Amino acid sequence: MPKSFLNRFTKIYLEDLSDENYFDIINCRFGDLVSEEEIKALITMTHELEHLLREDRMKYSNEMNIDSQEKFNLRDLSRFFLVYTCPRYSGLSKEDRLFRAFEIN
Secondary structure: OOHHHHOOOOOOOOOOOOHHHHHHHHHHHHOOOOOHHHHHHHHHHHHHHHHHHHHHHHHHHHHHOOOOOOOOOHHHHHHHHHHHOOHHHOOOOHHHHHHHHOOOO
């Protein structure tokens, strides 16, 4: 974008949220629906998924012309927990709720 256009906005730089930040926010929002252990495990799972996505991107970037950075953020975690705690899936096992939340069939 042209510099004259960009000068109209203020740039704000923020540090990434830590796992503790994610935990506190998710626990505050969904803590009455899921245990602390589940929250910690699911935050850890997102890091593992990020790692796998990064490996795939590195492995196939030349073939597929992939240029994006795969990173889960608070919006992604919030959406995940919304699906994971959805009353419609309350009768399902934890594993089945995980499949629903990540839309894995």
